[in-house]
Amino acid sequence: MGRNSGLGQRAAMFGMMTALAMIMGYVEAQIPISLGVPGVKLGLANLVTMLCLYRMGPVAAALVSVTRIVLTGVTFGNLFSMLYALAGGAVSIIVMILMKKSGRFGPTGVSVAGGVAHNVGQLLVAALVVENAGVLWYLPVLLPAGTVAGTLIGMLTGTVLERTGRL
Numbered sequence: 001m002g003r004n005s006g007l008g009q010r011a012a013m014f015g016m017m018t019a020l021a022m023i024m025g026y027v028e029a030q031i032p033i034s035l036g037v038p039g040v041k042l043g044l045a046n047l048v049t050m051l052c053l054y055r056m057g058p059v060a061a062a063l064v065s066v067t068r069i070v071l072t073g074v075t076f077g078n079l080f081s082m083l084y085a086l087a088g089g090a091v092s093i094i095v096m097i098l099m100k101k102s103g104r105f106g107p108t109g110v111s112v113a114g115g116v117a118h119n120v121g122q123l124l125v126a127a128l129v130v131e132n133a134g135v136l137w138y139l140p141v142l143l144p145a146g147t148v149a150g151t152l153i154g155m156l157t158g159t160v161l162e163r164t165g166r167l
Helices: 002-029 044-055 058-076 079-102 107-130 133-163
Strands: none
Touching: 002 044, 002 058, 044 058, 044 079, 044 107, 044 133, 058 079, 079 107, 107 133
């Protein structure tokens, strides 16, 4: 039971984190936020990604993020929503991994960078899809929104990690 039990525990944790991220994303979809710009969200599912990053490592965090985006896209979305989410999620997780790896930032800084990177990644893909850089005019609203959401998610992540003895 030695070596395989650790793999089984890791697989169970991965499944649980993916399910939790999907639930958080669904809950977030039920909360109406309207700042006049599409795409402004709290990023509740990113709380799970952040916890994975700090507790399970960068590979697990990236896999949970991509798995959640694909499963949510197939279940509740469409091809375009999945494309935008994958672009934002990929840029976000890369930035968060690099920020954490640098050792210079705590969970709040890592999360803020991830929130902003997510918005930038989505807008860049949107500009490519619609073949119009005009969508970049959303940046003045999305960057502060990503900063605020990233701050809240980062602070919450820090609190969870402290209370579980993982920070």
